[in-house]
Amino acid sequence: MIVAEQKPLAEMKTLINGAENVLVVGCGTCVTVCFAGGTREADIVSTSLRMATKLDGSPQQVTHSTVQRQCEWEYLDIIEEQVKAADIVLSLGCGIGVQAIAEHFPDAWVVPGLNTSFLGLPTEHGVWEERCAACGECLLAVTGGICPVARCSKSLLNGPCGGSENGHCEIDPDVACAWQLIVDRMSSKGKLDALLEIQPPKNWQNSRDGGPRKIVRQDLRLVEFED
Amino acid sequence: MENGQSSASNGYHAGSTLERMLRAGHFAVTGEIGPPQSADASEIRHKAALLKGCCDAVNITDNQTAIVRMSSIGAGTLVVQEGLEPVIQMTCRDRNRLAIQADLLGASALGMNNLLCLSGDHQRFGNHPTAKNVFDIDSLQLVKMVSDMRDKKIFQCGEDIKGSEPRYFVGAASAPFADPIDFRPYRLAKKVAAGADFIQTQLVYDVPAFAKFMDKVRELGLHKKTYILAGVGPLKSPGMARYMKKNVPGILVPDELIDRMTAAGAAWADKKPADMTKEEKSARMAAWKAEGIQICIELIKELRAIEGVAGVHVMAIEWESAVKPIVEGAGLFPRPQV
Numbered sequence: 001m002i003v004a005e006q007k008p009l010a011e012m013k014t015l016i017n018g019a020e021n022v023l024v025v026g027c028g029t030c031v032t033v034c035f036a037g038g039t040r041e042a043d044i045v046s047t048s049l050r051m052a053t054k055l056d057g058s059p060q061q062v063t064h065s066t067v068q069r070q071c072e073w074e075y076l077d078i079i080e081e082q083v084k085a086a087d088i089v090l091s092l093g094c095g096i097g098v099q100a101i102a103e104h105f106p107d108a109w110v111v112p113g114l115n116t117s118f119l120g121l122p123t124e125h126g127v128w129e130e131r132c133a134a135c136g137e138c139l140l141a142v143t144g145g146i147c148p149v150a151r152c153s154k155s156l157l158n159g160p161c162g163g164s165e166n167g168h169c170e171i172d173p174d175v176a177c178a179w180q181l182i183v184d185r186m187s188s189k190g191k192l193d194a195l196l197e198i199q200p201p202k203n204w205q206n207s208r209d210g211g212p213r214k215i216v217r218q219d220l221r222l223v224e225f226e227d
Numbered sequence: 228m229e230n231g232q233s234s235a236s237n238g239y240h241a242g243s244t245l246e247r248m249l250r251a252g253h254f255a256v257t258g259e260i261g262p263p264q265s266a267d268a269s270e271i272r273h274k275a276a277l278l279k280g281c282c283d284a285v286n287i288t289d290n291q292t293a294i295v296r297m298s299s300i301g302a303g304t305l306v307v308q309e310g311l312e313p314v315i316q317m318t319c320r321d322r323n324r325l326a327i328q329a330d331l332l333g334a335s336a337l338g339m340n341n342l343l344c345l346s347g348d349h350q351r352f353g354n355h356p357t358a359k360n361v362f363d364i365d366s367l368q369l370v371k372m373v374s375d376m377r378d379k380k381i382f383q384c385g386e387d388i389k390g391s392e393p394r395y396f397v398g399a400a401s402a403p404f405a406d407p408i409d410f411r412p413y414r415l416a417k418k419v420a421a422g423a424d425f426i427q428t429q430l431v432y433d434v435p436a437f438a439k440f441m442d443k444v445r446e447l448g449l450h451k452k453t454y455i456l457a458g459v460g461p462l463k464s465p466g467m468a469r470y471m472k473k474n475v476p477g478i479l480v481p482d483e484l485i486d487r488m489t490a491a492g493a494a495w496a497d498k499k500p501a502d503m504t505k506e507e508k509s510a511r512m513a514a515w516k517a518e519g520i521q522i523c524i525e526l527i528k529e530l531r532a533i534e535g536v537a538g539v540h541v542m543a544i545e546w547e548s549a550v551k552p553i554v555e556g557a558g559l560f561p562r563p564q565v
């Protein structure tokens with residue numbers, strides 16, 4: 001899932017500065033699961049902003065609403081009236097949600113209430129870790145299901161750098177060394193030999209480096225073709 | 228060497244002094260220069276003068292510890308002017324495959340012919356922690372890329388190099404004691420398979436542990452396919468020894484050596500640093516440094532006795548004046564002429 005965290009309240013306050021009516025929009029999908037932008041958080045954020053701006057002596061109207069999935073235009077229709085009534089929409093969706101609102105409601109002014117962090121999973125209650133960098137050409141089959149692109153700090157494809165120590169990455173004792181994990185897993189499966197093969201330079205064309213990405217599935221498109 | 232058939236008519240991959248020294252069977256000595264955090268050429272010239280004559284070639288670090296410094300190739304040019312042979316260090320942190328190949332064409336045109344391929348320290352450690360890193364290719368892919376530029380006359384994309392190809396004596400690093408430790412000889416094997424002509428290791432202080440690593444290296448036959456230069460460096464103080472043991476991944480410092488360093492400063496042991504005069508402090512520093520140099524000499528002699536060790540890489544960054552006494556003490560001076 002997409003993992004995000006809230007911006008500090010002070011920053012959100014700056015982002016909504018000057019607006020009379022603010023609409024906080026939560027999302028019922030990934031950011032609900034990571035406790036950053038679901039119904040509960042949208043409620044707390046709008047209450048906090050109401051109180052904070054009141055204390056500052058320039059109270060702002062802050063209401064909130066949560067859609068099931070902020071990253072699809074069709075799920076946004078139900079908040080159309082509320083968006084029209086607001087001077088600023090503070091989205092508690094991921095970066096995709098913010099942009100979906102901006103695209104769907106061109107007249108609205110949308111600002112992000114979250115910092116979208118990574119694609120990952122919860123490893124224990126209250127802890128999320130990155131797992132995938134959406135590189136566009138998955139090579140998990142050669143690394144025993146552990147991603148070196150997202151999880152090795154240097155995205156090394158041919159084995160550990162010299163900084164690996166006691167299972168940790170050189171950048172931080174709290175970060176696991178992906179290559180220690182890969183070597184352990186491959187040897188437990190009796191497949192260490194596979195790691196001796198030289199992985200060629202990666203084709204980054206299908207990752208963000210190749211420019212913004214787009215997938216077109218002709219079989220699923222609803223448009224009629226002339227020929 | 229079984230590794231790579233040279234296309235050069237003289238039979239050498241690059242014909243650098245370092246390559247010729249190793250090929251002739253001499254025990255090689257390389258040194259290291261860390262470029263300044265400024266455009267100051269005199270600092271490089273000064274360091275080069277200290278190393279000239281006692282090293283066959285000197286590594287020039289590439290934004291070492293992710294701190295911006297004069298570029299390795301820029302500093303290497305100055306080193307060449309001083310009559311010393313550089314080993315250009317190239318990390319994958321700051322440049323993509325385009326920039327690396329372009330810089331290597333330039334360095335070759337400027338007469339540089341030794342290269343050490345590294346992943347590079349993460350920028351989090353340096354003075355620009357907010358930078359974006361590159362890591363387009365890794366150090367092993369870099370070894371392969373430059374070997375192919377030389378032997379196949381192709382760029383990484385597969386296109387032919389029309390005209391002179393850059394000819395480097397290609398090196399890679401090995402960290403014998405870093406985790407996962409059992410994988411280290413295989414990682415070295417991969418680098419050799421990718422085309423590493425020579426290997427420089429992380430600092431070795433624990434000779435028995437290194438000998439064990441070399442047992443595995445010989446079992447894999449790697450010492451016959453590449454030249455292995457063991458990394459050594461003089462300890463400056465007991466504090467430095469303890470710091471390295473505790474904080475630097477992949478460096479083992481036996482307690483025995485820490486004790487020797489401590490004993491070297493025993494005459495001042497009952498004095499608090501605050502109570503010591505300037506003269507006492509410098510006398511203690513001199514005693515520590517002398518012991519550090521002595522230990523380094525002994526390490527070189529022990530490492531030289533291990534089958535498959537083809538030379539030493541002496542790392543005395545910011546203490547370049549230590550290199551000459553070390554090389555002399557180890558009986559490796561004067562350097563053979565090849």
Ligand code: SF4
Pocket residue numbers: 131132133134135136137138139140147148149150
């Ligand atoms: S290899 Fe690429 S697609 Fe696969 S998990 Fe890693 S980043 Fe994601």
Ligand code: SF4
Pocket residue numbers: 151152153154155156159160161162163164165168169170171176177178179180
């Ligand atoms: S320590 Fe491990 S995870 Fe960290 S950069 Fe090195 S190989 Fe990658």
